[in-house]
Amino acid sequence: MKKEDKNVIIKKIADTVKGYENFYLTDIATLDAAKTNNLRRECHKQDIKLMVVKNTLLRKALESLDGNYEELYPLLKGNTAIMFSNVPNAPAKLIDKYKSEKIPAFKGAYVQESFFIGDKYLKDLVSIKSKTELIGEIIALLQSPARNVISALQSGGNTLHGILKTLSEK
Known part of the structure; x- marks a missing residue:
């Protein structure tokens, strides 16, 4: 060569x-x-x-x-x-x-x-793990508490709405 x-x-x-x-x-x-x-x-x-x-x-x-x-x-x-x-x-x-x-x-x-x-x-x-896999895991971890709070607020709102509706009907 x-x-x-x-x-x-x-x-x-x-x-x-x-x-x-x-x-x-x-x-x-x-x-x-x-x-x-x-x-x-x-x-x-x-x-x-x-x-x-x-x-x-x-x-x-x-x-x-x-x-x-x-x-x-x-x-x-x-x-x-x-x-x-x-x-x-x-x-x-x-x-x-x-x-x-x-x-x-x-x-x-x-x-x-x-x-x-x-x-x-x-x-x-x-x-x-690749860089994108690590970033995805970090984002999922950061979103998890926010999802839990939003879910709790939404379910609590539905419960509160149901109680108010029942009280208004009486």
Whole structure:
């Protein structure tokens, strides 16, 4: 491969890393063509971008970025595929779904500006909530007391209206 071609690929990988908040390093070497196509379809459905890369090109792309990704460098051995997503737990859920087949094999992840290296963190990554999920939960918690007060006032008003109506009829 020519140096110019490598530089184009490195820039493309670096731009993709910049474009997503989270990425997972996986190994999909043991997949045959049919299983790889199924995985790609599943990734596409969940807005996950799957990219198979050469380790040296990925390392150079990460080195060209502003952040410090040194913790991921030891994982860049063997075959490496990257799963990019703006939803922090989407790739983890997909990897966990196929955990029994150990495909894709989880190597590590960069999620919400933190590094997660090894299988022991996969369950934690599955349970991470996205920003929109957290905002939704906070809004629901804030609305709950207001709903209870409004409901109590409305039911009390109906009761009071019924009593007044009964008294007026007598």
